[in-house]
Amino acid sequence: MSAIDRLREELASRDGTLKPLRVLAASGQLGYGIPAAALAEGLERAPHFIGCDMGSIDPGPYYLGSGNLATSDAMTRNDLAQVLRAARSIGVPLMLGTAGTAGAAPHLDKTLTMVREIARDEGLHFRLASIRADMPRDVIKRAIAAGRVTPLGAIPALAERDVDAATHIVGQMGIEAFQRAMHAGADVVIAGRACDTAVFAAIPAMLGYPPGPTMHMSKIVECCSLCTTPGGRDALLGTLDGDGFIIDSMNPQRHATPMSVAAHSLYEQGDPYRVIEPEGMLDTEQARYESLDEHRCRVSGARWQPATRYTVKLEGATLVGERAVLLAGCGDPKAIAAMKEILPAVEKTVRDLVANSVRGPFQLHHRVYGVDGVFAWPAPPETLPREVFVMVECIAATAEDAKSVATVFKQYLLHHGFPGRTSTGGNLAFPFTPPEVVCGPAYRFNIYHVMEVDELEPLFPVTLEAL
Amino acid sequence: MKLIEAARVIRSKNAGPTLLTVDLMFNEPAGFERALAAPALAPAAIAKLYGLDAAQVVVIPYQPALAVKIVMDRKLVAGDPGDRDVYGAQQHGPLLSIEI
Numbered sequence: 001m002s003a004i005d006r007l008r009e010e011l012a013s014r015d016g017t018l019k020p021l022r023v024l025a026a027s028g029q030l031g032y033g034i035p036a037a038a039l040a041e042g043l044e045r046a047p048h049f050i051g052c053d054m055g056s057i058d059p060g061p062y063y064l065g066s067g068n069l070a071t072s073d074a075m076t077r078n079d080l081a082q083v084l085r086a087a088r089s090i091g092v093p094l095m096l097g098t099a100g101t102a103g104a105a106p107h108l109d110k111t112l113t114m115v116r117e118i119a120r121d122e123g124l125h126f127r128l129a130s131i132r133a134d135m136p137r138d139v140i141k142r143a144i145a146a147g148r149v150t151p152l153g154a155i156p157a158l159a160e161r162d163v164d165a166a167t168h169i170v171g172q173m174g175i176e177a178f179q180r181a182m183h184a185g186a187d188v189v190i191a192g193r194a195c196d197t198a199v200f201a202a203i204p205a206m207l208g209y210p211p212g213p214t215m216h217m218s219k220i221v222e223c224c225s226l227c228t229t230p231g232g233r234d235a236l237l238g239t240l241d242g243d244g245f246i247i248d249s250m251n252p253q254r255h256a257t258p259m260s261v262a263a264h265s266l267y268e269q270g271d272p273y274r275v276i277e278p279e280g281m282l283d284t285e286q287a288r289y290e291s292l293d294e295h296r297c298r299v300s301g302a303r304w305q306p307a308t309r310y311t312v313k314l315e316g317a318t319l320v321g322e323r324a325v326l327l328a329g330c331g332d333p334k335a336i337a338a339m340k341e342i343l344p345a346v347e348k349t350v351r352d353l354v355a356n357s358v359r360g361p362f363q364l365h366h367r368v369y370g371v372d373g374v375f376a377w378p379a380p381p382e383t384l385p386r387e388v389f390v391m392v393e394c395i396a397a398t399a400e401d402a403k404s405v406a407t408v409f410k411q412y413l414l415h416h417g418f419p420g421r422t423s424t425g426g427n428l429a430f431p432f433t434p435p436e437v438v439c440g441p442a443y444r445f446n447i448y449h450v451m452e453v454d455e456l457e458p459l460f461p462v463t464l465e466a467l
Numbered sequence: 468m469k470l471i472e473a474a475r476v477i478r479s480k481n482a483g484p485t486l487l488t489v490d491l492m493f494n495e496p497a498g499f500e501r502a503l504a505a506p507a508l509a510p511a512a513i514a515k516l517y518g519l520d521a522a523q524v525v526v527i528p529y530q531p532a533l534a535v536k537i538v539m540d541r542k543l544v545a546g547d548p549g550d551r552d553v554y555g556a557q558q559h560g561p562l563l564s565i566e567i
Binding site (some may be wrong): 062155157269287 | 552
């Protein structure tokens with residue numbers, strides 16, 4: 001019997017209603033360590049399946065562009081082993097979304113390799129489904145031509161050249177793809193780029209739990225105990241019962257209160273009341289948040305509006321160049337006061353000096369931390385800080401070019417003379433040398449658009465293998 | 468009254484790489500109401516602080532958490548060369564000193 005059929009049987013009551021379904025959210029971002037006590041407590045509650053999210057667009061374009069994971073191999077492997085062991089120990093499905101930080105082919109493949117190695121090393125046997133999320137370029141180009149691609153935010157319309165320039169392009173899958181994997185008989189589903197809700201909503205939706213509360217619960221549990229007070233990363237149990245669900249942190253110190261759970265709807269969302277998914281829209285305007293006791297909160301009343309047309313969010317990143325940075329401090333009041341004029345002056349000098357040796361174009365960005373490094377303030381503060389940190393970033397065609405520019409910049413910034421200078425030994429304090437650091441390739445998001453599609457299935461192929 | 472004195476939380480974060488959101492949360496309904504009524508929290512006033520047009524800023528009250536969400540366009544897509552804050556988690560500075 002397949003895992004989903006087992007759940008169907010287990011959760012059906014004689015009177016035709018559904019028994020409460022328990023979902024254990026094990027990790028909001030796999031690869032940064034899983035608090036063990038809360039995971040163990042979660043397993044004690046006999047969840048019907050375990051879900052974890054493994055990625056996001058938030059860490060920026062580098063991971064999608066490069067195909068690298070944001071998390072270290074050793075930590076990622078350890079976390080994967082923990083959740084695989086957990087799910088297999090109680091014989092329930094494991095659902096994992098946005099494998100390897102960004103969910104494109106290299107991220108998914110690295111994750112799958114680890115999963116296969118863990119299964120082999122630990123003698124775990126299960127049916128593994130993997131779901132790809134790489135969007136075919138010809139499909140996107142045809143959608144552009146048909147006027148079915150729209151920017152998400154204040155960015156240009158998508159052009160064919162952007163599609164060609166992106167190193168990886170993924171689409172966010174919804175519950176449909178996870179459900180196909182479960183239909184195919186999966187015990188463990190490892191998905192490429194996926195909506196974080198889909199990881200948790202696919203199984204309950206398949207079993208007939210009401211879609212409004214199912215999607216709302218999924219939106220809340222995907223970050224684990226972030227919706228509690230004090231918030232944290234511990235495993236979280238969501239229980240769907242009737243017209244609502246209960247939020248229960250597996251760390252007894254973290255309490256789900258109506259305020260803390262309601263507030264979570266604000267987190268990283270443009271609209272606190274509405275969340276658009278590939279298959280429809282979650283509307284929480286009528287949601288009610290009630291305290292069950294001092295630790296648990298019950299939520300009901302969310303509504304689900306099925307989409308009239310399927311949409312897929314597209315994400316793509318393209319190479320900008322190679323990055324090197326110069327890192328240095330400054331503690332001289334006169335140099336700090338003059339820094340705004342010094343940096344452009346040094347840039348001009350550097351551009352002239354490297355003209356013969358660095359042939360390709362390069363861009364320079366300087367930041368003076370303590371003044372306007374974090375926010376682009378229109379004016380400096382009334383009182384300048386005692387010390388500042390200076391970062392000069394160069395993005396050039398090659399790593400060697402970027403390093404050359406950063407190195408020359410270092411020397412001329414160190415010794416730049418300016419009116420009234422008294423600290424003539426040098427303008428900078430280097431915490432270490434070399435203070436110029438080669439960072440590797442720099443990427444930017446060149447695709448963040450939504451594409452209308454007629455069918456979701458061909459875009460997210462499922463592969464099943466027996467381990 | 469300064470916003471920082473009335474609010475329990477003043478935080479910023481991306482909502483996707485093209486939007487920045489700022490959440491203001493209050494302990495008491497009075498603070499929430501006061502913030503909603505404050506001219507300094509009108510879209511045009513916030514736009515001025517962030518160097519945007521008023522049409523690029525939306526202010527959404529969220530009663531269930533006694534919160535106000537401010538949503539605005541990012542000037543640079545998150546992680547673009549020249550960006551200062553990839554996650555957008557430290558872009559709330561201009562709101563710390565406003566009066567409500």
